Amino acid sequence: MSQPDFSHDGIRTARGIAFRYLFMLCALLSILTTVAIILTLLIDAVDFFAQVSLVDFLTGTRWSPTNEPIAFGVLPLISGTLVITIGSALVALPIGLLTAIYLSEYASDRRRAYLKPALEVLAGVPTVVYGYFALVYVTPAIDAILPVDLSTFNALSASIMVGIMIIPMVSSISEDAMSAVPDSLRQASYGLGATKFTVSTSVVVPAALSGIFSSFILALSRAIGETMIVAIAAGQTPRMIDLTDPAGMFLDSIQPMTSAMVQIGTGDIVGQGPAYKSLFAVGLTLFVITFVMNLISELVASRYREVYR
Amino acid sequence: MAADTGETPADGFGRVSRTKDVAFRLLALAATLVGIVSLAALLLNVAVDAVGWLDWQFLTNPPHPNPYEAGFLPALVGSIAIMLMIALVTFPLGVGAAVYLEEYANDGYLTRFIQLNIANLAGVPSVVYGLLGLGLFVGLFNIGYGSVLAAAFTIALLILPIVIISAQEAIRAVPDSQRQASYGMGATKWQTIRNVVLPRAMPGIMTGTILALGRAIGETAPLIMIAAPTTVFGLPNSFFSKVSAMPLQIYNWASYPQTEFQYGVVAAGVVTLLVVLLTINSIAIVIRNRYQQRT
Numbered sequence: 001m002s003q004p005d006f007s008h009d010g011i012r013t014a015r016g017i018a019f020r021y022l023f024m025l026c027a028l029l030s031i032l033t034t035v036a037i038i039l040t041l042l043i044d045a046v047d048f049f050a051q052v053s054l055v056d057f058l059t060g061t062r063w064s065p066t067n068e069p070i071a072f073g074v075l076p077l078i079s080g081t082l083v084i085t086i087g088s089a090l091v092a093l094p095i096g097l098l099t100a101i102y103l104s105e106y107a108s109d110r111r112r113a114y115l116k117p118a119l120e121v122l123a124g125v126p127t128v129v130y131g132y133f134a135l136v137y138v139t140p141a142i143d144a145i146l147p148v149d150l151s152t153f154n155a156l157s158a159s160i161m162v163g164i165m166i167i168p169m170v171s172s173i174s175e176d177a178m179s180a181v182p183d184s185l186r187q188a189s190y191g192l193g194a195t196k197f198t199v200s201t202s203v204v205v206p207a208a209l210s211g212i213f214s215s216f217i218l219a220l221s222r223a224i225g226e227t228m229i230v231a232i233a234a235g236q237t238p239r240m241i242d243l244t245d246p247a248g249m250f251l252d253s254i255q256p257m258t259s260a261m262v263q264i265g266t267g268d269i270v271g272q273g274p275a276y277k278s279l280f281a282v283g284l285t286l287f288v289i290t291f292v293m294n295l296i297s298e299l300v301a302s303r304y305r306e307v308y309r
Numbered sequence: 310m311a312a313d314t315g316e317t318p319a320d321g322f323g324r325v326s327r328t329k330d331v332a333f334r335l336l337a338l339a340a341t342l343v344g345i346v347s348l349a350a351l352l353l354n355v356a357v358d359a360v361g362w363l364d365w366q367f368l369t370n371p372p373h374p375n376p377y378e379a380g381f382l383p384a385l386v387g388s389i390a391i392m393l394m395i396a397l398v399t400f401p402l403g404v405g406a407a408v409y410l411e412e413y414a415n416d417g418y419l420t421r422f423i424q425l426n427i428a429n430l431a432g433v434p435s436v437v438y439g440l441l442g443l444g445l446f447v448g449l450f451n452i453g454y455g456s457v458l459a460a461a462f463t464i465a466l467l468i469l470p471i472v473i474i475s476a477q478e479a480i481r482a483v484p485d486s487q488r489q490a491s492y493g494m495g496a497t498k499w500q501t502i503r504n505v506v507l508p509r510a511m512p513g514i515m516t517g518t519i520l521a522l523g524r525a526i527g528e529t530a531p532l533i534m535i536a537a538p539t540t541v542f543g544l545p546n547s548f549f550s551k552v553s554a555m556p557l558q559i560y561n562w563a564s565y566p567q568t569e570f571q572y573g574v575v576a577a578g579v580v581t582l583l584v585v586l587l588t589i590n591s592i593a594i595v596i597r598n599r600y601q602q603r604t
């Protein structure tokens with residue numbers, strides 16, 4: 001073509017604008033999803049709270065959605081979630097932090113190149129598989145090794161499995177934060193005669209603290225929302241826990257919020273009864289807790305980004 | 310180094326620190342390995358248990374109360390059907406959103422809000438997405454309890470944030486010089502995206518999407534919430550037929566008390582699920598490696 005052809009310019013622009021808005025729609029779908037989640041949960045939860053008072057729900061210490069006497073106190077479920085969160089935190093936070101220190105300060109590039117993907121595998125295994133492992137391998141193994149009276153369904157093996165699953169979350173985000181610590185800080189410390197141990201624990205970890213903190217919150221939020229492991233291995237006994245009695249907390253069956261939702265979901269109570277609606281009230285509680293934790297984690301993380309970039 | 314030759318100060322500062330240093334190094338290494346080793350031991354256990362149970366008959370039979378006749382076929386086919394639907398839904402939506410955020414959007418309030426929102430969606434528990442599916446697709450749109458479509462749409466929304474984030478990274482990795490070259494040739498924005506950015510980013514986008522599909526195939530809780538039946542005997546034959554999936558069938562079998570199920574049939578199911586997952590992830594890695602060699 002010797003002459004530039006301008007006749008398609010209008011069409012081109014129109015098409016360009018059309019695609020721009022099409023793509024924008026795709027991006028806005030994510031906001032629509034959030035709105036849909038909140039509305040879905042709210043509409044049925046509001047229905048539920050018309051039948052069961054909000055105060056009874058939030059302060060009741062008995063959860064029995066289908067068996068008489070019916071009670072919808074969410075506290076036993078929250079304490080079940082708390083047990084799993086504490087247990088998995090005891091496993092994942094120290095191990096994840098040490099892993100991050102090892103990867104960031106000690107490991108050679110080559111070793112890091114195969115350790116990191118191997119750790120990521122821990123987060124990639126389907127949770128239903130972890131739940132099965134906890135039930136058929138971990139519980140019998142602990143029962144055989146430790147001189148304790150462990151129930152078939154217990155919080156201990158479920159927490160260990162949830163803990164192992166969230167290790168890579170703690171380690172990868174913490175390691176990113178540690179790698180972002182400027183080398184000059186390390187060099188200054190070495191110059192004063194510090195060993196690698198001192199540099200890692202007294203310089204790098206404090207400097208990366210907000211990133212580490214952010215990884216902890218994110219990992220715990222993940223543990224709170226974890227469903228299949230606890231549904232399979234932790235049992236279905238909603239009960240209040242006694243924080244002064246760790247054996248009673250971990251050795252027996254409990255029921256976290258997610259597990260209670262699965263129990264209602266697999267039951268035959270489809271329809272409009274309060275048991276079915278309670279699914280959404282518990283779901284809303286779970287959503288609010290994890291949402292707030294994710295937001296805090298995001299805010300803390302953005303603070304450390306500002307400091308070192 | 311001079312400091313390592315043993316000339317320790319009188320207060321023993323150097324020696325104590327070095328012992329601590331070595332001990333800490335070993336502790337950190339042990340912590341790094343403990344999760345990996347535990348998982349390896351569990352995988353070995355389940356692989357050994359699956360021997361003798363994972364055979365052709367298991368892969369081609371429908372479920373059965375007798376463990377020796379129980380099979381996995383409907384769950385296997387159901388999982389793959391759901392996964393293909395998810396791919397069809399998430400790929401265009403995820404790429405579209407990523408293109409908008411990376412190529413069109415300015416760094417304004419709305420963009421930052423969308424970005425924060427996507428990050429938050431990635432952290433919403435999967436069981437909550439299940440309730441969304443129950444309220445929206447099953448309740449409002451009425452596409453059937455536990456149907457292929459309801460299952461696919463629900464899990465598609467769940468993995469969409471992951472697909473968007475990885476597609477954004479792939480698009481961001483395309484050098485700006487290539488865009489400038491395209492504009493310099495007189496190409497419009499859309500032509501630049503279609504002919505330069507997307508082809509260049511495609512391997513990365515594919516890798517991210519396939520890895521997200523791997524996550525999708527293991528999801529169980531959303532399927533329970535939309536009331537997908539835990540056991541299905543026939544194959545799905547329409548978008549609206551009730552569908553089971555591998556993880557759901559495993560969940561159902563895991564509650565059977567017989568040893569033949571607990572340490573036999575379920576183990577075979579778990580190994581099948583993990584092999585499918587491994588295959589999916591290998592495809593993603595092959596695509597990534599081929600791409601890395603080319604550039």
